[in-house]
Structure formats: structure tokens, C-alpha cells
Amino acid sequence: MDLKDHYNKMWTASLQKFKKQQFQFDPLLDADDDNRYGLTLLARPSEEVKQSILDALEEIKRxxxxxxxxxxxDLHITILSIISCYPCFSPDAIDTEEYCKIISSAVASVAPFRISFCGVTASSSCILIQGFPGNDQLQILRNTLRDTFRQSGLQHSIDKRYQLQTTHMTAIRFKESFAESEAFVKAIENLREKDFGSCSVKQLELVGNDWYHREEKVQRICKFKLSN
Structure with a gap:
């Protein structure tokens, strides 16, 4: 996939909707009874990248x-959604050790890789930070995990919603109508080419998570170091 072209198409389609006030709002963001939960392999951006993103978000928040x-x-890069969130799922219902074994085996031959974060793109429901891997190690890892889990007999829902090929981070979700939607769109456009920095991914985490990866609901299960 040409990531830049893919991000551009997402941006163009979403911007047209935004300018027509066609935002998709998430009714479950504050729902006390939202019990969707899943299992995700993820990476964390560096502190420098996080701070750059958070500084930009402060401008938008105003x-x-x-x-x-x-x-x-809560900022994270989804390496692969192993079990997409669904109501009442719990990691206690699966053999997490088996999942850790599969992932450990897959990452054993994968070297650390860099991701550059430059600009934003969007969907009708959220704003995303664009990520660009520096080599093919992430794609190799994802494909290895896809093949291994399909052969494993373990519960998973990999690629059932869509095949993950991007390296984005979700930064903003739309919650309710905008008082100043034009100003919001203009501010987001100003971040279209912003350089948020880059970092080397050397460690991955397998976590249980709610839909929004809220820290208070994340259950850390395993950590994996990429080979040097």
C-alpha cells in the first residue's frame, strides 16, 4: 500500500464531509454501560512524539x-487487533499464555523499526496522526501474526472488520456537535503537514483494552522486545 496516497484519500473524503457539517459522533464515549473489550498488540510512541501531539491537541481543544x-x-499504535472489542469479552476467558507464545515467536525475527509521524488525516468520526514506517519490518510482523493465528485455532478476529495496513494513531474522536466547526476544520488543516517527530519501536505490548484504550481500563498482559 502507498500509505501517503491512502492517507490523502482519507483526508480528501473526510474534509468534504466536514465542510458539509457531516461529522459522525460517538454516542458511547460517555456511556457507563459500554462493556466492549478486546485484545490488542500495540506499541507506544516516544515521550517526545507524545508531547508534540499533545501540544498540538491543546491548540485544538481551545x-x-x-x-x-x-x-x-492512551496514545498508541495498533500493531494488530487480535480480538476486536465486543460486549463482555474478558482476557480471563482465553489462555493468554498461548497468545503470548505465538506473538513471542513472531517477533523473534523482527528487528526494531522507526516510525515517522507527519501530518494528520481523518475519518468521519475522528482525527488521526499519520505514521510512516521506515522499512518493511512492521508489515512482515503483521503478516506473520495473521498466518500464525489463522493456523492456531485460538479465538481471534484479525482482519474481520478491515485489514489493518496503516500506522496511524487516533488523537481526537467526535463526541458532540461543534460550536465552531469552521474554526475546527481550519485548525486541523493547519496540522496537515505538521512534523510530530519519529521514534524507534523496540518493544510491543499485548493488552486487554476497551474501545478507546483508556488507561484505567487497559490490562497489560505481556511485553515483547524486538530482536536487535
Whole structure:
């Protein structure tokens, strides 16, 4: 996949909707009875990258304070959604050791890789930070995990919603109508080419998570170091 072209197409389609006030709002963001849970292999960006993103988000918050902004501990890069969130799932219901074994085997031959974060793109429901891997190690890892889990007999839902090929981070979700939607769109456009920095991914985490990866609901299961 040509990531830049893919991000550009997402941006163009979403911007047209935004300018027509066609935002998709998430009714479950504040729902107390939202019990969707899943299993995700993820990576954390560096502190420098996080701070760059958070600084940019502060500017947007002044314009659109009522939307949902990802916090410092919640920012993450999804390597692969192993079990997509669904109601009442719990990691206690599966043999997490088997999942850790499969992932450990897959990452054993994968070297650390860099991701550059430059600019934003969007969907109708959220704003995303664009990520660009520096080599093919991430794609190799994802494909290895896909093949291994399909052969394993373990519960998973890999690629059932869509095949993950991007390296984005979700930064903002739309929660309610905008008081100043034009100002919001203009502010987001100003971040279209912003350089948020880059970092080397050397460690991955397998976590149980809610839909929004809120820190208070994340259950850390295993950590994996990429080979040097």
C-alpha cells in the first residue's frame, strides 16, 4: 500500500464531509454501560512524539473543547487487533499464555523499526496522526501474526472488520456537535503537514483494552522486545 496516497484519500473524503457539517459522533464515549473489550498488540510512541501531539491537541481543544482527546497514556499504535472489542469479552476467558507464545515467536525475527509521524488525516468520526514506517519490518510482523493465528485455532478476529495496513494513531474522536466547526476544520488543516517527530519501536505490548484504550481500563498482559 502507498500509505501517503491512502492517507490523502482519507483526508480528501473526510474534509468534504466536514465542510458539509457531516461529522459522525460517538454516542458511547460517555456511556457507563459500554462493556466492549478486546485484545490488542500495540506499541507506544516516544515521550517526545507524545508531547508534540499533545501540544498540538491543546491548540485544538481551545477551539473545540467538547470533543474527546486522547490523553498521554492512551496514545498508541495498533500493531494488530487480535480480538476486536465486543460486549463482555474478558482476557480471563482465553489462555493468554498461548497468545503470548505465538506473538513471542513472531517477533523473534523482527528487528526494531522507526516510525515517522507527519501530518494528520481523518475519518468521519475522528482525527488521526499519520505514521510512516521506515522499512518493511512492521508489515512482515503483521503478516506473520495473521498466518500464525489463522493456523492456531485460538479465538481471534484479525482482519474481520478491515485489514489493518496503516500506522496511524487516533488523537481526537467526535463526541458532540461543534460550536465552531469552521474554526475546527481550519485548525486541523493547519496540522496537515505538521512534523510530530519519529521514534524507534523496540518493544510491543499485548493488552486487554476497551474501545478507546483508556488507561484505567487497559490490562497489560505481556511485553515483547524486538530482536536487535
Amino acid at each position: 477551539i473545540a473543547p467538547s470533543q474527546y482527546y486522547y490523553s498521554h497514556p
